Every structure is written in structure tokens, then in C-alpha cells.
Amino acid sequence: MSEIKYLNALSVDCVIFGFDEGELKALLIKRKEEPSSGMWALPGGFVEPTESLDNAAMRVLSELTSIPDMYMEQVYTFGGVNRYPLGRVISVSYYALVKISDYKIQATSKIEDVAWLPLSEIKELVFDHKEILQKALSTLKERVKFHPVGFELLPEKFTLTQLQNLYEVILGVLLDKRNFRKKLLGMDLIIKLDESQIGVAHRAARFFKFDPERYKEWLAQGFNFKL
Amino acid sequence: MSEIKYLNALSVDCVIFGFDEGELKALLIKRKEEPSSGMWALPGGFVEPTESLDNAAMRVLSELTSIPDMYMEQVYTFGGVNRYPLGRVISVSYYALVKISDYKIQATSKIEDVAWLPLSEIKELVFDHKEILQKALSTLKERVKFHPVGFELLPEKFTLTQLQNLYEVILGVLLDKRNFRKKLLGMDLIIKLDESQIGVAHRAARFFKFDPERYKEWLAQGFNFKL
DNA sequence: GCAAAAGTGTTTCATTTACACCCATGT
DNA sequence: ACATGGGTGTAAATGAAACACTTTTGC
Numbered sequence: 001m002s003e004i005k006y007l008n009a010l011s012v013d014c015v016i017f018g019f020d021e022g023e024l025k026a027l028l029i030k031r032k033e034e035p036s037s038g039m040w041a042l043p044g045g046f047v048e049p050t051e052s053l054d055n056a057a058m059r060v061l062s063e064l065t066s067i068p069d070m071y072m073e074q075v076y077t078f079g080g081v082n083r084y085p086l087g088r089v090i091s092v093s094y095y096a097l098v099k100i101s102d103y104k105i106q107a108t109s110k111i112e113d114v115a116w117l118p119l120s121e122i123k124e125l126v127f128d129h130k131e132i133l134q135k136a137l138s139t140l141k142e143r144v145k146f147h148p149v150g151f152e153l154l155p156e157k158f159t160l161t162q163l164q165n166l167y168e169v170i171l172g173v174l175l176d177k178r179n180f181r182k183k184l185l186g187m188d189l190i191i192k193l194d195e196s197q198i199g200v201a202h203r204a205a206r207f208f209k210f211d212p213e214r215y216k217e218w219l220a221q222g223f224n225f226k227l
Numbered sequence: 228m229s230e231i232k233y234l235n236a237l238s239v240d241c242v243i244f245g246f247d248e249g250e251l252k253a254l255l256i257k258r259k260e261e262p263s264s265g266m267w268a269l270p271g272g273f274v275e276p277t278e279s280l281d282n283a284a285m286r287v288l289s290e291l292t293s294i295p296d297m298y299m300e301q302v303y304t305f306g307g308v309n310r311y312p313l314g315r316v317i318s319v320s321y322y323a324l325v326k327i328s329d330y331k332i333q334a335t336s337k338i339e340d341v342a343w344l345p346l347s348e349i350k351e352l353v354f355d356h357k358e359i360l361q362k363a364l365s366t367l368k369e370r371v372k373f374h375p376v377g378f379e380l381l382p383e384k385f386t387l388t389q390l391q392n393l394y395e396v397i398l399g400v401l402l403d404k405r406n407f408r409k410k411l412l413g414m415d416l417i418i419k420l421d422e423s424q425i426g427v428a429h430r431a432a433r434f435f436k437f438d439p440e441r442y443k444e445w446l447a448q449g450f451n452f453k454l
Numbered sequence: 455g456c457a458a459a460a461g462t463g464t465t466t467c468a469t470t471t472a473c474a475c476c477c478a479t480g481t
Numbered sequence: 482a483c484a485t486g487g488g489t490g491t492a493a494a495t496g497a498a499a500c501a502c503t504t505t506t507g508c
Contacts (some may be wrong), residue, residue, distance in 0.1 A: 004314050005273045007234035022244040039465070046232045047388030049315050077319050079280030088232050088276050092304050161460075179498070201504035202459040224453075226497070388487075404469070405489070429485040430478035453470075 004143045009089040012056045013044035013129065015075070015136035018100035019153040024169045025100070026133060027064070028125070030113035032216070035085050036126040040117070042133065044091070046112035057094040059210055064114065071097040071152040073143070075136045083128045091128075092132040095136040097152035144170050146191060146222040157185070157193060187223070238317040239283045240271035240356065242302070242363035243292070245327035246380040250345040251396050253326035253360060254291070254329070255352070257340035262312050263353040264276045267344070269360065271318070284321040291341065298324040298379040300370070302363045310355045318355075322363040371397050373449040375416060378437055384420060386432035387411070414450070 016027035027128065028040045043064050047056040057072060075093040083089065100116065144150045150166055164180045184190060191211050196204040243254035255267045270291050274283040284299060302320040310316070327343065346364070351357065371377045379392050391407045411417060418438050423431040 004316060006236065006275055008237045008274060008276060009231040009233065010235045010237065011318060042435040047235060047306070047317075048233055049235060050308060052308050053304060056306075074303060076301060077280060077317070079274070079283075081279055089231060090237060090274075090280065092306070126472085146324065160238060171468075176498075176500085177460090178500085181461080182463090183497090197460095197506095199507085200459080201507045202457080205460055226451075347473075387488085403473085404487090405473085408488080409490090410470095424487095425480095426480085427486080428480040430487045434485055 007088065009084075010047045011089055011091045012047060012053060012060055012089050013042040014057055014060050014072075015042055015093065015094050015095040015133055016061065016098060017136075018098050018116055019152065019166055019169070020100045022165055022169065025116040026122065027098075027120050028115060028122070029064070030115075031120050033224055039124070039126045040122070041126040042093075042129045048093070053092050055071070057092075057096075061096055065098065066076060067098055067102050071149060073139070075139045078128060078132060080128065081102075085127070091132065093132045093136060095140060097140075097149060099153065099155055101155050116178060123202065131169065135163050141170060141172075145225045148210075148215060148218045150224075151215065157195065157207040157209055159197065159207060161205060163190075163208075180189060185216075187218070236311075236314065237274040238316055238318045239273050239274060239280060239287055240269040240283055240318050240320050240359055242269055242320065242322040243288065243325060244322060244358055244363075244367065244380065245325050245343055246393055246396070247327045247343065249392055249396065250347070252343040252345050253349065254325075255342060255344050255349070256291070257342075258353060263333060266351070266353045267349070268353040269320075269356045274319070280319050284319075292325065294325055294329050298376060300366070303367045304360075305359060307355065312354070318359065320359045320368060324367075324376060326380065326382055326404055328382050346357050352399075368397060368399075368430060372452045375437075375442060375445045375450070375452075379443065384422065384434040384436055386424065386434060388432060390417075390435075414441075414445070416445060 018025045018027065027043065029039050029043050030043050031039055043060050045056065045060045045063075047053060051059065052072070054072075057074075058168060061067070061072070062072065072094055073096075075095055077090060077092045079090045081088060083091070115224075119137070122130070122133065124130065140149075144167070149165075150170060153166060154162060160181055161177075163184070164175055164177065167180075168175055189211060190208045193207045195207045197207070198204060231428070245254065247253045254270065256270050258264050258266055258268050270287050272283065272287045272290075274280060278286065282300075284301075288294070288297065288299070300322055300323075302322055304317060304319045306317045308315060310318070346360075349357070349360065352360065367376075371394070375398060377390075380393060381389060385406055389406075390411070391402055393402065394407075395402055416438060417435045420434045420436060422434045424434070425431065
């Protein structure tokens, strides 16, 4: 560790998750440049010598979206020798959770196309990006079992059915409606609002919001989120 | 991502955990070179352009110990701009679990001293290594709750009291002896041997070993290790 | 009035917790 | 015989799982 010996290229790649139409989606870009022009890829970029990894990840996100302070977490660092075809590049991966309704694209010149793709429809990505996506998803799954981060994916006001649906999609299981509601209401984490859906062709659902105080507590200490 | 733009120095740092005399310990080296000569540090080294991150971590371990195939897992990547005083170095951290009885030092010329230090006695480490150690420990804590990795720290044959003691030390809680035994024996994970302690000034404890088949199952699927 | 989703309690079962005494061995 | 840790079971409480019908709204 005394003399700096080798230099390596270092990138960050971000898996940006959103929840929309009952599906979990990722924000992908279609590459405009070689290698692998025309394929879908995770948003990413090289780490500049003067920025921390977290800052690099935030920069990548803000070049693409205009969302302030979204939830973001480092996932894993991929360092296979041949993961990138043009030379050795190590990738530090992050995932971010965004309220998809807040989302606004800021297209940049390098990018041909940007889209929210449902995870179920993502077949192939450039390089090892599919593997990075899988790892981010499994990290999210683990995280969501014990910390209330799933809420970052919902709008400010949401119904209990939306919330249940979100957990079902992330965890890949079906949950019992009554047990789910019992558990969540018992956690004192959400607050019932005086507002309901309008214009729906069935009984209107109540909206809820999070109690930010309790949210912070649960986020720090974790819980046993067995539903 | 198309042209490789910036180069960064990249190191791996390893937190090597061992369990001995009822304590959790880490294998540290005393630096012989500047900067911070004479201070304790995590074993680490620069990542060579031709090796994967995992290989770099294994190389660091094998330069120090002669243990084949120990349990190893990536923890986190530290990329603060000023974490290393002589220039920008990003550190990918790993933790390893070793059966301390197997351990044999292979001193190298650069190292002044190598020692197993109990975590409770580790006050200060070079650079941000203390932070890396903390992160590795909290990752281990999380891991051990749902996967049977703690067993990697024990010798082939162990007593239930040793096992309980290990969990108590890692998790930082006291466990009930009867409940602990009930749970573990019910998991079908350990096998009672026909061998007991000898020469102890009290009733001799039975030795147990792991069932490697079940061990692999539990390792893959995880469990809810609420003790 | 019909379709579609919202909302609501109770019982059963499994898991977790709390708890205290006798046993084997070396000195 | 005494000190030291090994080994064992039961009851109470908590948490999870299973389960079906009524309500509200738009068409």
C-alpha cells in the first residue's frame, strides 16, 4: 500500500428502479456508441479522480433524471478481467429507488433512447449489465424485508392495495390482504388521510402517507418484515 | 462508457476474522513503510490489471496465510477522495472467515508484525481501515442471522457451547442455552459425534460436526436464525 | 343490478420465550 | 466434597397463517 502501483479504469453503473402499473421497472438507456451500439444498458459513467464513488453515482443519476435526493445504495463491485470488451474496467454498482411519477428525462446527446422497461421484459443487456441488474434486485429484495425502503417507490399518497402490490412484485410472492393490512397498520408507520380515490369504478380506496418520524426509526433499526 | 477516460488506483483490503478464546479477532499487520509506518492495518494490496477482484483478495490472503479455500465475501467499496493520503485510491473490501487453529503465518518482508487482535482491543487503524472493519463486522452480523456461515470460524469438531458462544460474540447478545440447543438440533444441521472433551475439570462436552449436505442447503436458501 | 375492488375479525397453528435442576469430571 | 460447566423439558405468550363476506362506486 505504500506506492501506488497499478491504475485501473473505474465506472459506476446504476440500476434505477421504479414502480408503475403494478410492475417493477428499470430505467435503461440505448447506447449510441460502440461497443454494443443499439443495445440496452444501465446508465453509467467513469469515475473522475476528484469525485467520490457516491458522488459519481449521483452525477450519473442527475445527468439522466431531475430528481433530487432519491434513495441510493451501493450494491457490489464487479471486477472480472474481461467484463468490458475494450479493456479492463471495474464497475461499482448502485441501485436507486424513484417515485416514477416524479421522473423527468433529461436526454443527453450521447443517448439514443431512454426508457422504463419492466423487469420481466428485459432479456439482454450489454456486457455484464444483466448480472448487475440481478444482483441489484436481490439486494433490494433482502433490504425490503427488514427496512421500509419500498416506500421510496410509491407516490406521497398511496393506497394499501398499491403498497401490497409493490411488496408482492418485489418479493415475488402473493400476500394475504387482511394479514398485510393488519401488520402494516400495527406498525404505526403509515397514516390514514382524509382523502380517497375519485373516479374509480368501484369503492374508492383511502389514501395513506408515511409517518416520517417512524419511517426514520424503522429505517435505522430495521424490522422483521415477515408478511 | 465508450472510451476509457480516467484511471484510478484500486486496492483490496481484507478483514480476516477468527474466533479464539471466546473472542472474535481480526488478523492485522503492522506497516513497515510510509505512510503511517508502525500503525496497525488491514492486509491489502493493489489490484493488478490481469486479475479479478476476487483473485486479488485471495492473493492478499494467501500471501499472509496458508489456508486453502476459506470463506470469503465482498463487503463494500470505499471511494472517498481523500481516504488515502498519498493519492486517490479506491478500496474494495472483503471479509474472510478462518478456523484460527488452521492458521499459519507466512511473514513477508514488507511486514513488521502480524497478529490476531481481539476486536475489543482495536482502537485505531491506518486511513479508514477502522471504518472498513466496522462495515465488515456489520455485514457479518447480518449474514450470520440467515446463513450458517459462522461455522466457518469453528474447528471441525466443536461443542454446542462453543457454537453458542460464537453466536453470542458475533451478534452481541446473550442466548438461552436450552433454546439455542433446541433450535440448532432441530435444524438437522449438526451431527453428534461419538467423541467428548477430555481432561476438562467438569462434565465433558460432546463434540459435533456439520452435516455438509445440509450445510450447503442452508447456505443457499438461508434460514430465519432467530435465536 | 352488476362488475370490481375496498375493507374488515376470528380461529388455528407454529414459533419464541422464560425458566431450574441434576450430571459428569478433575482437583 | 466441591467447583465447574454440560445437559435436559414444559408451559405461557406471541406471532403467523388461513379464511369469506359486506361495502362502495361507476356503468
